[in-house]
Each structure stands twice: as structure tokens, then as C-alpha cells.
Amino acid sequence: xxxxxxxxxxxxxxxxxxxxxxxxxxxxxxxxxxxxxxxxxxxxxxxxxxxxxxxxxxxxxxxxxxxxxxxxxxxxxxxxxxxxxxxxxxxxxxxxxxxxxxxxxxxxxxxxxxxxxxxxxxxxxxxxxxxxxxxxxxxxxxxxxxxxxxxxxxxxxxxxxxxxxxxxxxxxxxxxxxxxxxxxxxxxxxxxxxxxxxxxxxxxxxxxxxxxxxxxxxxxxxxxxxxxxxxxxxxxxxxxxxxxxxxxxxxxxxxxxxxxxxxxxxxxxxxxxxxxxxxxxxxxxxxxxxxxxxxxxxxxxxxxxxxxxxxxxxxxxxxxxxxxxxxxxxxxxxxxxxxxxxxxxxxxxxxxxxxxxxxxxxxxxxxxxxxxxxxxxxxxxxxxxxxxxxxxxxxxxxxxxxxxxxxxxxxxxxxxxxxxxxxxxxxxxxxxxxxxxxxxxxxxxxxxxxxxxxxxxxxxxxxxxxxxxxxxxxxxxxxxxxxxxxxxxxxxxxxxxxxxxxxxxxxxxxxxxxxxxxxxxxxxxxxxxxxxxxxxxxxxxxxxxxxxxxxxxxxxxxxxxxxxxxxxxxxxxxxxxxxxxxxxxxxxxxxxxxxxxxxxxxxxxxxxxxxxxxxxxxxxxxxxxxxxxxxxxxxxxxxxxxxxxxxxxxxxx
Amino acid sequence: xxxxxxxxxxxxxxxxxxxxxxxxxxxxxxxxxxxxxxxxxxxxxxxxxxxxxxxxxxxxxxxxxxxxxxxxxxxxxxxxxxxxxxxxxxxxxxxxxxxxxxxxxxxxxxxxxxxxxxxxxxxxxxxxxxxxxxxxxxxxxxxxxxxxxxxxxxxxxxxxxxxxxxxxxxxxxxxxxxxxxxxxxxxxxxxxxxxxxxxxxxxxxxxxxxxxxxxxxxxxxxxxxxxxxxxxxxxxxxxxxxxxxxxxxxxxxxxxxxxxxxxxxxxxxxxxxxxxxxxxxxxxxxxxxxxxxxxxxxxxx
Numbered sequence: 001x002x003x004x005x006x007x008x009x010x011x012x013x014x015x016x017x018x019x020x021x022x023x024x025x026x027x028x029x030x031x032x033x034x035x036x037x038x039x040x041x042x043x044x045x046x047x048x049x050x051x052x053x054x055x056x057x058x059x060x061x062x063x064x065x066x067x068x069x070x071x072x073x074x075x076x077x078x079x080x081x082x083x084x085x086x087x088x089x090x091x092x093x094x095x096x097x098x099x100x101x102x103x104x105x106x107x108x109x110x111x112x113x114x115x116x117x118x119x120x121x122x123x124x125x126x127x128x129x130x131x132x133x134x135x136x137x138x139x140x141x142x143x144x145x146x147x148x149x150x151x152x153x154x155x156x157x158x159x160x161x162x163x164x165x166x167x168x169x170x171x172x173x174x175x176x177x178x179x180x181x182x183x184x185x186x187x188x189x190x191x192x193x194x195x196x197x198x199x200x201x202x203x204x205x206x207x208x209x210x211x212x213x214x215x216x217x218x219x220x221x222x223x224x225x226x227x228x229x230x231x232x233x234x235x236x237x238x239x240x241x242x243x244x245x246x247x248x249x250x251x252x253x254x255x256x257x258x259x260x261x262x263x264x265x266x267x268x269x270x271x272x273x274x275x276x277x278x279x280x281x282x283x284x285x286x287x288x289x290x291x292x293x294x295x296x297x298x299x300x301x302x303x304x305x306x307x308x309x310x311x312x313x314x315x316x317x318x319x320x321x322x323x324x325x326x327x328x329x330x331x332x333x334x335x336x337x338x339x340x341x342x343x344x345x346x347x348x349x350x351x352x353x354x355x356x357x358x359x360x361x362x363x364x365x366x367x368x369x370x371x372x373x374x375x376x377x378x379x380x381x382x383x384x385x386x387x388x389x390x391x392x393x394x395x396x397x398x399x400x401x402x403x404x405x406x407x408x409x410x411x412x413x414x415x416x417x418x419x420x421x422x423x424x425x426x427x428x429x430x431x432x433x434x435x436x437x438x439x440x441x442x443x444x445x446x447x448x449x450x451x452x453x454x455x456x457x458x459x460x461x462x463x464x465x466x467x468x469x470x471x472x473x474x475x476x477x478x479x480x481x482x483x484x485x486x487x488x489x490x491x492x493x494x495x496x497x498x499x500x501x502x503x504x505x506x507x508x509x510x511x512x513x514x515x516x517x518x519x520x521x522x523x524x525x526x527x528x529x530x531x532x533x534x535x536x537x538x539x540x541x542x543x544x545x546x547x548x549x550x551x552x553x554x555x556x557x558x559x560x561x562x563x564x565x566x567x568x569x570x571x572x573x574x575x576x577x578x579x580x581x582x583x584x585x586x587x588x589x590x591x592x593x594x595x596x597x598x599x600x601x602x603x604x605x606x607x608x609x610x611x612x613x614x615x616x617x618x619x620x621x622x623x624x625x626x627x628x629x630x631x632x633x634x635x636x637x638x639x640x641x642x643x644x645x646x647x648x649x650x651x652x653x
Numbered sequence: 654x655x656x657x658x659x660x661x662x663x664x665x666x667x668x669x670x671x672x673x674x675x676x677x678x679x680x681x682x683x684x685x686x687x688x689x690x691x692x693x694x695x696x697x698x699x700x701x702x703x704x705x706x707x708x709x710x711x712x713x714x715x716x717x718x719x720x721x722x723x724x725x726x727x728x729x730x731x732x733x734x735x736x737x738x739x740x741x742x743x744x745x746x747x748x749x750x751x752x753x754x755x756x757x758x759x760x761x762x763x764x765x766x767x768x769x770x771x772x773x774x775x776x777x778x779x780x781x782x783x784x785x786x787x788x789x790x791x792x793x794x795x796x797x798x799x800x801x802x803x804x805x806x807x808x809x810x811x812x813x814x815x816x817x818x819x820x821x822x823x824x825x826x827x828x829x830x831x832x833x834x835x836x837x838x839x840x841x842x843x844x845x846x847x848x849x850x851x852x853x854x855x856x857x858x859x860x861x862x863x864x865x866x867x868x869x870x871x872x873x874x875x876x877x878x879x880x881x882x883x884x885x886x887x888x889x890x891x892x893x894x895x896x897x898x899x900x901x902x903x904x905x906x907x908x909x910x911x912x913x914x915x916x917x918x919x920x921x922x923x924x925x926x927x928x929x930x931x932x933x934x935x936x937x938x939x940x941x942x943x944x945x946x947x948x949x950x951x952x953x954x
Contacts, residue, residue, distance in 0.1 A: 032838055032845075043837050043845040043852070066842060128858070130819050130919060132926045135861040139933045146938030154781040155945040162952070211781050212949040214715065228953060238954040273718065295711050295776075307710075 044093035158209035168229035178247035198222035344536035364535040367577040408550025444527040458494035506530035684756035693764035713774030723772040788939040799928035851877035864923040
């Protein structure tokens with residue numbers, strides 16, 4: 001009964017130290033304790049870990065004594081019987097006991113440390129302990145991850161989206177909105193083109209290329225925020241005019257001038273800017289030259305004054321035949337040249353732009369403003385008797401004739417029946433309960449009606465018919481005079497009376513000649529004997545600009561007529577319709593561009609940018625001498641001058 | 654003739670040259686009397702004045718002539734600044750010294766705060782452009798943090814280390830481990846398990862959080878020391894003091910002290926290195942974002 005124990009220890013240089021002992025006893029103890037037969041100096045081993053008993057010639061039993069199992073053949077057991085012929089191995093902690101049959105029937109046990117102790121002095125450990133390499137991924141890996149996330153998420157995915165996107169579809173409601181024609185001058189100032197809140201984004205949700213947006217779109221274009229391709233149609237090409245005009249058609253938003261004239265009138269760029277714009281294919285005069293997007297809210301409509309003066313400061317030098325004066329800026333804006341009626345006509349009135357100083361207008365009308373605005377004369381008395389709305393001083397207010405139009409921009413056209421007819425009525429007879437009146441604007445009809453009136457009274461006189469005289473007559477004799485008019489002795493008498501009455505109506509005081517110039521043609525036909533000079537009433541003196549009267553209802557604390565007269569200063573003294581009462585540009589400068597009255601405020605009392613009064617997309621402005629019709633077919637003339645053709649029809653001589 | 658020239662020169666009385674400035678001990682911040690600080694300051698001032706004296710419509714942004722100019726300068730600077738990583742790997746290259754290069758890197762990098770931010774026109778949003786700006790700011794601020802660390806930490810690091818090297822710190826801990834291992838051999842299983850906790854579950858450095866916070870209460874040695882300390886106290890109270898355990902406690906305390914010194918060293922070194930773990934990878938991400946920014950701007954022009 002003996003055990004041969006061999007304990008192997010590794011030397012520092014790698015060699016082995018083998019100590020061999022032979023114990024003659026029935027069992028041996030194994031453990032960390034110094035009293036054990038096989039001492040295994042490691043704290044993972046119990047002080048008395050196990051004992052080994054020989055139970056047969058070549059069989060050994062191993063049994064743990066400390067409750068901590070041992071590993072035999074890969075299994076943790078508290079007891080195991082093993083056959084020495086199998087050369088079994090028992091693992092206890094980091095040690096391995098290899099059992100075999102020794103000489104003279106002894107049990108040979110080789111104890112060897114198979115798991116090295118923890119404290120191996122390793123140079124690599126120093127690095128991992130004292131530098132962050134032991135606690136973090138390497139910087140290189142972090143850099144790769146960060147760069148790839150950015151490139152894939154913010155470049156590759158949006159790029160794939162861009163390349164895969166077909167022709168962008170434009171929202172129908174926006175298309176319809178953009179195709180609506182813009183009235184001249186409407187573009188700026190009245191706020192009608194502003195979209196107060198951002199339109200909601202189109203359905204379809206987030207688009208990957210939205211991460212390329214440099215800022216929020218304007219309210220008007222906000223529903224394109226997930227539809228980059230609607231404007232950015234081609235890669236590396238700045239947004240083209242055709243992209244804008246896909247919605248904003250030329251019909252709705254015409255050119256400022258003929259493209260060739262625009263190009264010639266433009267101030268050519270020089271130096272670095274020209275080189276940069278040319279190098280990056282950014283020609284001048286594109287929509288986006290003025291309209292900047294991705295600047296939030298309403299900024300797409302914000303255009304610098306400089307964009308206008310770039311061309312207009314020295315336009316005459318580049319475009320010698322232009323009718324437009326040079327405008328270096330608001331402070332040096334030339335005085336207005338009013339568009340005045342030069343030759344009134346029912347069909348082809350001629351207008352001419354004239355300097356305001358000493359300007360006379362030939363409207364063909366006789367109309368003294370002064371007597372109509374007196375507070376004390378017969379006009380005021382009549383207005384009071386008729387129960388008209390009167391100004392506080394008892395005179396007729398301006399608005400009794402000048403009625404604001406629907407946009408509060410200018411005024412409804414003057415209409416004889418509506419504006420003059422209450423006082424200047426054309427009644428000529430009472431027929432029972434009916435007041436018989438003459439038609440305005442139809443001189444032949446008037447003569448015919450009067451002639452027929454007298455003849456009918458001669459042939460079949462009716463009681464209760466009275467002629468109303470236009471003559472001034474002594475008080476109390478009216479009935480006598482009127483009665484005498486219709487005592488017709490014969491047909492011939494009636495004809496003579498009719499001729500006299502027609503001549504009286506057309507040439508006598510108190511009717512046509514109050515307002516019109518009448519000429520006697522000498523024709524034998526009574527309906528052709530008198531001709532009335534044509535009248536054209538101007539209703540837009542400064543058609544290239546835009547003056548919203550509704551915004552100027554008060555001026556320097558004045559309201560009502562006082563506000564009107566504050567600018568149209570001479571109007572209460574005006575004795576003739578040839579007077580031109582259009583205020584000059586200095587009048588505008590009293591507020592526009594003038595410093596505010598308060599201290600420390602440096603903002604102007606009112607706006608002074610070009611677009612305060614002028615629109616850009618108002619269509620081609622008339623060039624050179626104004627033709628008849630004030631610009632012919634141009635939109636300015638068509639919309640600005642609702643020429644008095646319709647009203648004046650029938651006045652022809 | 655040529656050989657006599659130096660001699661003649663020496664005879665003219667110019668042999669005593671003016672002593673050069675002591676540039677060897679001049680840091681990169683004061684390099685050449687802070688030449689690059691002046692250059693960067695001027696650059697920032699010019700950018701700021703240009704920004705304030707121009708009034709583009711509708712507003713300042715990267716798309717005005719000033720915006721494109723600032724953007725080009727900024728992009729050029731970013732690329733050049735990131736090349737410090739290449740330059741420092743080339744030893745002794747001329748004509749610019751690495752110190753001069755570093756000085757310019759620091760000051761021009763700081764001026765990028767002004768140039769890059771003015772380039773944005775303060776128009777920030779959730780997009781690739783603002784991402785590039787944000788990454789740039791992170792890189793610059795982490796660099797600023799790094800400089801402040803370099804100004805204060807090395808002194809503290811040296812004071813904490815004494816004359817001991819890192820290797821010696823580790824050796825001291827290992828020696829104590831061996832002593833603990835030996836001293837624990839006679840102990841019972843429970844006590845031995847506590848010592849094993851110190852030997853096997855002790856992490857000198859530990860995680861990033863532990864390195865930065867210095868909180869190692871859950872570490873093996875601290876737990877072992879607490880448990881052994883309790884047992885020793887219990888033994889003392891009951892009058893049966895265990896000398897073996899007292900020896901273990903003494904060794905654990907010494908190990909704890911050695912660990913504390915090493916860990917202070919590690920904490921400072923972690924901070925010295927951590928800023929670079931932000932500065933360098935974010936720089937690379939910034940270069941990617943810059944590329945995406947520029948490409949997308951011109952793609953969707």
C-alpha cells in the first residue's frame with residue numbers, strides 16, 4: 001500500500017522541478033494545509049480538500065472532505081472511483097493530479113499546476129491599465145463608426161432618394177393658386193400675396209433629403225418641404241426659372257419687361273462677383289436672384305431695394321430709348337409725371353405723361369371743384385335740401401362723388417346719373433304722376449323726345465301734362481310760364497316750340513352747357529343740329545405706381561375731407577377741370593422714409609422701399625410715347641384705365 | 654578668399670551675437686510670441702466686422718457672398734487643422750516646426766468658432782449643415798478642454814507619482830498579492846475566499862466610469878478589506894484575536910493604498926486621453942459631415 005507522489009513546479013526559466021516522495025499508507029490527504037500529504041498551495045484549494053483511498057489492486061477512490069467537489073473526467077463530483085489503467089486525471093483548483101500504476105503496485109500521482117497564477121508581469125497589461133485602451137474602443141474604430149453614420153444617414157440615403165425619385169408632382173391646390181393672375185401692383189403692400197401660416201406639408205411624410213434643407217421654407221411653399229425635387233430638378237444646377245414657372249406661369253406673373261430689354265438694361269456685373277457667378281453658372285436676372293427661399297416664413301417675397309436700383313439707377317445710359325427716368329433711390333426719386341388726358345375721345349382717348357408743374361388736363365368736361373365744395377353757396381343749400389350726407393362744415397364731402405372701389409385702392413368711375421344726377425336731373429315734364437326725364441349721353445334721342453312731346457300735345461292734348469322750364473324765372477310766376485308753354489295753336493306752332501325748346505336745352509344755361517361744350521352743327525335735322533364734345537375722365541393718374549387710398553384715410557392727424565385736401569391741396573380752390581391736383585413726390589416723403597417723430601427710434605414713419613408703391617411683375621410697361629389707349633393692350637392700361645368709352649357712347653358729333 | 658571670410662567677419666566686432674530667445678522651454682501657446690494668436694485674432698475680427706457691416710437681404714446666411722467666403726475659409730481651415738494628425742507623424746519635417754504647427758492649430762482652431770458660426774448666419778436647424786457646425790463646435794470645445802487639461806494635469810500627475818514608474822506601481826501591487834497569497838495559505842475556506850476576492854476580483858483600472866469617478870467601492874480588494882476588517886474587529890471584541898487575519902488585513906490595507914495611488918494616476922491619465930477620444934473621432938465625423946454639407950448644398954443648389 002504505497003503512493004508515489006511527484007510534484008512538478010515550473011521554474012522561471014521554463015524548466016521543471018520534480019520532487020518525488022513515496023508514502024506507505026492506506027490513504028493520502030490532499031489540500032492546501034501544510035499537514036496534507038499532497039499540498040496544493042492555492043487558495044482555490046481547501047485546507048483539507050480530499051482523500052485518496054486504494055480500494056482494489058488497480059482501483060482508487062477519491063472523496064472530497066471539505067464539501068468542494070473535484071473534477072474527474074470533466075465532471076464535478078464529491079466522490080469517484082477510478083481505474084488506474086485508464087490513467088485518470090483529477091482536477092483540484094488550478095492543479096491536476098494524474099494517476100497511474102507505479103512500480104511495485106504503488107499508485108503514482110503526478111501533481112502539476114495547469115492554470116498559471118494570476119500575477120504574470122506582462123508589458124501589455126501596463127498599457128491597458130494605464131491608458132484608455134483598456135476601457136474604450138479604439139479611436140480609429142470610433143472615427144469609422146461616426147464617419148459611416150454621417151455618410152450613410154445624411155449623404156447616401158438622401159442621395160438614393162434623390163436618384164430614385166421620378167419627376168416631382170406638384171400639389172394641385174398650389175398650382176391653381178399660383179396660376180391666378182395677379183392684379184397690377186398687387187404683389188406688394190396689400191398683404192394679399194402673403195400666406196399668414198405655413199401650408200401643411202404634403203402627404204408622404206418625411207423625405208430623407210429633407211436633411212439637406214438649409215432652413216424652413218416660406219409659408220407659401222411650406223407644403224413642398226418634403227418634395228425637394230419640385231424645385232431642385234437637376235443635380236448641381238441652381239433652381240431654374242422653369243422650375244418656378246411650372247407653377248407661376250407667365251400668364252399669371254408676366255415679365256417685368258421684354259427679356260431682351262431686361263438683359264440690356266441690367267447693370268453688368270464686374271470683378272469677383274461676376275467671375276464667381278459665371279464660374280458657378282449663376283446668370284443674373286433669374287427668379288432666385290431676387291427671391292431667396294429657405295429663409296423662413298414670408299422671406300421669399302422680401303426683395304432688397306437694391307435689386308431695383310441696380311438697374312434703374314443708370315437705366316437711361318444702358319437703354320437710351322427708355323421712357324423711364326433714372327431712379328438712384330427713394331431720396332432721389334424723380335418727381336411724378338402724371339398720365340393725363342391729352343385728347344378726350346369716346347373710343348380712342350389719348351393720354352400723355354406730363355410733368356406736374358403747370359400741367360393741364362383736357363378731359364373735355366366743365367367742372368369747377370370750388371363751387372361744389374363751398375359750405376355756403378347754392379350747391380350747399382341744395383345738398384342740404386336734398387338731405388345729402390354733408391361734411392361737418394355743411395359742404396358736400398369728397399366721397400359723395402369719389403366712392404372708393406372694392407380694393408380701397410382708387411375710386412369708382414364718375415358716373416353722371418349716380419354722381420351728378422341728384423342735382424343735375426334731366427326732368428323736362430310732368431305727365432300726371434310721372435316725371436319725364438331726358439336720357440344722358442344720347443343727344444339725338446333728347447332732340448327727338450322733345451320734338452315728339454310737343455307734337456303729341458298739339459295733336460292730342462292731355463290734361464295734367466306740364467312742361468318744366470329750365471329758365472330762371474321770377475318767383476310766383478312759374479305756373480303761368482309753364483302753362484303758356486303748352487298752349488299750342490297748331491302743328492306748326494308745336495314744331496317751332498319744339499325747335500326752340502331743343503335749342504334751349506342744348507345751348508341754354510342750366511342743362512348741357514353746365515358741364516359740356518356744345519357746338520351747333522347747323523344741320524337741318526333737329527336731332528343732328530347740336531354736338532357735345534367728348535369727355536374722358538381720368539381714373540388713374542400714376543398708373544406705374546400704386547397708391548392705396550384706403551391706407552391713407554388719415555394724414556398727420558387729419559381725417560375725412562381734411563385728409564384728402566392735405567395732399568390734394570388746391571382742390572377747394574380749383575375753378576376748372578383742367579386743373580391737375582396730383583401731389584408730387586415730396587408730399588410722399590413727408591412720411592415715407594422720414595424719420596419717426598419719437599426719440600431714439602430710427603425706423604421711418606412709413607416704408608420707403610420700391611415695392612411700397614411699385615410692383616415688379618406688372619407686365620411690360622409702355623415704352624416711348626404713350627399711344628392712344630394709354631399703353632394699348634398692355635395690362636396697365638387695360639386695368640388702370642377703365643376708359644370712359646361706355647359712359648360716353650352716343651356723345652359723338 | 655572664401656576661407657578667410659569668416660575670420661574677417663569675426664574681426665569686425667560682431668563675434669558676440671545676441672543671445673537667441675530660449676525657445677526650447679517656450680510652450681506651443683507662446684510660440685514666436687503668440688504669432689498665431691495674433692493671426693487668428695485678426696482673422697476673427699475681420700470676419701466679425703464684415704458680418705456686422707454688411708446687410709444682405711433677406712438675412713445673413715451661408716449663401717451670401719460673405720457666407721460663401723467664410724464657408725470656404727472655414728472648410729479650408731478644418732481640412733488643414735485635421736492634417737495635424739498627419740504632420741505629427743512626420744518627424745522633423747521642415748520648414749515649420751511641429752510646435753509652430755501645433756500653435757497655429759490651436760489658435761486658428763479657436764478662430765473657427767467665429768468663422769464657422771458667422772458662416773451659419775445663426776440659421777440653425779435639424780439638418781446636415783447644422784450637424785457639421787455642431788460637430789465642429791464639439792471638436793473645438795474638446796480641444797479647448799484638452800489644452801486646459803494639459804495645462805494643469807501633468808503637474809498633479811507628477812506629484813502623485815513621486816519617483817515611482819507605472820511599472821513599479823504594478824510591481825508593488827503584485828508583490829502585495831504574492832504576500833497575501835502566502836499569508837492566506839493557512840486560512841479556512843471562508844477567509845481564503847475573501848483573500849481570493851482581493852486577488853482575483855481586483856481590477857486596478859476597471860471601467861471608464863470607474864477610472865473617471867474613482868469609485869472602486871465594489872472592487873474585490875475593497876470588499877475583501879471590509880469583510881476581513883469586520884472579522885478582525887469581531888475577534889478583538891471577543892478576545893480571540895486572530896493574528897493571521899490581522900496580517901491579512903494589514904496587507905489588504907497596504908494594497909488598497911497602492912491601488913489608490915495607481916488609480917489617481919489612472920484617473921488623471923484617463924482625462925488626459927479622453928478628450929482625444931472625442932477630439933479625433935469627431936473630427937473624422939466632421940470631415941464626413943463637411944463633405945456631405947458641401948456636396949448637398951451644390952447638389953440641391
